[in-house]
Structures are given as structure tokens and as C-alpha cells.
Amino acid sequence: KLEAVIFDLDGVITDTAEYHYLAWKELAEELGLPFDRVKNERLKGVSRMESLEIVLEDSERSYTAEEKAGLAERKNESYKRMIERITPADLLPGIRDLLVSLQEQGIAVGLASASHNAPFILERLGASSWFQAVADPGSVRKGKPDPEIFLQAAEMLGADPANCIGVEDAEAGVAAIQAAGMKAVGIGSAAQLGAADLLLASTAELSPDMLLNLMG
Ligand code: BG6
Numbered sequence: 001k002l003e004a005v006i007f008d009l010d011g012v013i014t015d016t017a018e019y020h021y022l023a024w025k026e027l028a029e030e031l032g033l034p035f036d037r038v039k040n041e042r043l044k045g046v047s048r049m050e051s052l053e054i055v056l057e058d059s060e061r062s063y064t065a066e067e068k069a070g071l072a073e074r075k076n077e078s079y080k081r082m083i084e085r086i087t088p089a090d091l092l093p094g095i096r097d098l099l100v101s102l103q104e105q106g107i108a109v110g111l112a113s114a115s116h117n118a119p120f121i122l123e124r125l126g127a128s129s130w131f132q133a134v135a136d137p138g139s140v141r142k143g144k145p146d147p148e149i150f151l152q153a154a155e156m157l158g159a160d161p162a163n164c165i166g167v168e169d170a171e172a173g174v175a176a177i178q179a180a181g182m183k184a185v186g187i188g189s190a191a192q193l194g195a196a197d198l199l200l201a202s203t204a205e206l207s208p209d210m211l212l213n214l215m216g
């Protein structure tokens with residue numbers, strides 16, 4: 001029985017994955033470091049500081065912890081300027097209808113995002129009230145692909161992980177969902193998300209019936 005659907009945010013609810021990419025690219029260019037979409041795939045689902053480590057891995061110089069904190073802050077300031085303009089029109093295709101149907105059917109909805117900006121983004125999208133639980137990335141010891149953040153969301157919802165479905169656009173996210181003992185829906189391409197229990201090219205293809213069938 002499907003008890004809950006737990007969503008990733010960036011790249012699933014709204015296209016902030018693109019803003020993360022643009023903000024990291026801007027920082028990498030300022031530092032004279034190579035950065036492209038292939039490398040960006042490795043940043044999806046990964047925390048801000050871990051992402052920075054990946055951005056800096058081609059650097060010839062090393063950075064102190066203090067400098068790294070400053071660089072992460074700089075990226076976040078630029079990212080925050082981008083997300084200030086988000087409106088409800090920025091919900092990805094099909095997401096609004098899906099959240100409404102899940103609510104009507106009494107299926108719990110949770111968020112498992114690594115982003116500290118998630119509550120602000122949900123507010124901008126007018127989506128906060130659809131989520132009964134938003135996991136706190138600040139309290140999670142191990143990020144995706146560890147299952148911890150998905151398990152925290154399930155626990156907040158009082159749902160058995162075996163009766164939950166997770167929805168993700170990142171390889172690390174699909175791995176986290178499956179390690180939590182949940183069924184994983186991947187949004188994207190097989191190259192990254194081949195392990196997903198159900199792979200969709202776009203959120204427009206999501207439907208409550210499809211999720212109910214997946215649970216069996
Ligand atoms: C994840 C994104 O949702 O959140 C990552 O996929 C991002 O790209 C991470 O680095 C942390 O986000 P923030 O907003 O706290 O820097």
C-alpha cells in the first residue's frame with residue numbers, strides 16, 4: 001500500500017538544478033577552473049560543501065577551510081539572487097496536479113532535499129502546504145547516496161519506508177531512495193538513472209495511478 005511519496009526538490013519540483021549549475025559555473029569561471037554539464041551531474045543531490053570540493057578538484061592551488069567557506073558563500077549568494085524570482089509558474093510540468101491528487105487520495109507527501117534553500121523555494125512556488133514533512137539537511141549526518149534524508153522524511157510522516165516512493169533526478173538520489181528500502185522514480189535519462197525502478201523523461205509523465213501501480 002502506498003503511504004507516502006517523498007520528493008527531491010531541485011530538478012524534480014522546479015528547475016533549480018539549472019540555477020545551481022549556472023551559479024557553480026560562474027564561480028568556476030571566476031577561479032579559472034573548467035566546469036561543464038558532465039561535471040555538473042556529479043553535483044546533483046550533493047551538499048554545498050561537497051559540491052565545492054568537486055568544483056575545486058582540478059585546481060592547482062589549495063584553499064584553506066576559511067577560503068572554501070567564502071567560496072561556497074559566494075556561490076550561494078549568486079544562487080539566492082536567481083531563486084528570488086521564482087513564482088508558482090515555475091513548478092515543473094505535472095507537479096501541481098500530482099500534488100493535488102496525492103492530497104485528495106490521502107497519500108502523504110514529503111521533501112528530502114539536500115538544499116538549505118528548500119523552504120524558501122517551496123514558499124516562492126506556493127507549494128509549502130502540500131508537504132506534510134520537510135527533512136532538515138542540517139540535521140543529516142550523511143548526504144545522498146546515504147538513505148538518511150529519505151528515512152528522516154518517512155519517519156516525520158510516520159510512514160514505513162517499504163510503503164514509500166521517492167522521486168529523484170540525481171544518480172546519488174536514486175541510490176539513496178533504494179538504500180532506504182523505497183521504490184525509486186527517476187526523472188531524466190538512463191545514462192545517469194538506469195538503476196531507477198521507474199524511469200521517466202519528464203515530470204509531465206508522472207501520475208498518481210502510475211505511482212500506485214509501481215507500489216503494487
Ligand atoms: C541539492 C542540489 O538539492 O542541494 C545540489 O541537487 C545542491 O546541487 C544541494 O548543492 C545543496 O543546496 P544549497 O541550496 O543548500 O546550496
Ligand code: MG
Binds near residue numbers: 008017045173
Ligand atoms: Mg535534484
